[in-house]
Amino acid sequence: SQTIHQWPATLVQPVGSPLSLECTVEGTSNPNLYWYRQAAGRGLQLLFYSVGIGQISSEVPQNLSASRPQDRQFILSSKKLLLSDSGFYLCAWSVLRPDPSSGNTIYFGEGSWLTVV
Amino acid sequence: EDKVVQSPLSLVVHEGDTVTLNCSYEVTNFRSLLWYKQEKKAPTFLFMLTSSGIEKKSGRLSSILDKKELFSILNITATQTGDSAIYLCAAAETGGYQKVTFGTGTKLQVIP
Secondary structure: EEEEEOOOEEEOOOOOOOOEEEEEEEOOOOEEEEEEEEEEOOOOEEEEEEOOOOOEEEOOOOEEEEEEOOEEEEEEEEEOOOOOHOEEEEEEEEEOOOHHHHHHOEEEOOOOOEEOO | EEEEEEOOOOOEEEEOEEEEEEEEOOOOOOOEEEEEOOOOOOOOOEEEEOOOOOOOOEEEEEEEEEEOOOEEEEEOOOOOOOHOOOOEEEEEEOEEEOOEEEEOEEEEEEEE
């Protein structure tokens, strides 16, 4: 079965410090990978998605970046954190099914709570 | 712009009550409607709906999709305190990267 792991679970970082969140998926090949952010009391905002190694697309401009060095590894980074980067970050995966009637579901990692102080 | 709107934003019910959560969507290339339950951590998957009028059921939870009206509901019968959570609705699209647009969620609180 497929599993997704994300770490660290929580971190407190000062403004201007770097960030690295990591996510790995097991039990599947060539997944689509996503980074979402959930600010307090708000919905899930898609930050980045990747359909393959080295292929990253950004949904919103920001001071964050993402990388996919291996098929099942997705990394979210920042060189200098801002206060507004605080939130709950979620990595997720899905697999494209060719039959449209089969639908598609995304599954989430455990999440990372980031507090920028 | 793709959007998913959920209502109500929050509600408080007593144990044993039945609740209906609403979700409307407008997305470009709709493929499936997803429901998730989020307690204190990551969302957990509940249902995926692709066809109109076919109810999906899991215990006391059920959901149905209306693709003509672009609408879905999630029903919870005989609510329990363990049902307290944020319920997220999302619309997934066709295409290579399977864009998924989430609503802001409905916060359900079940009191004894």
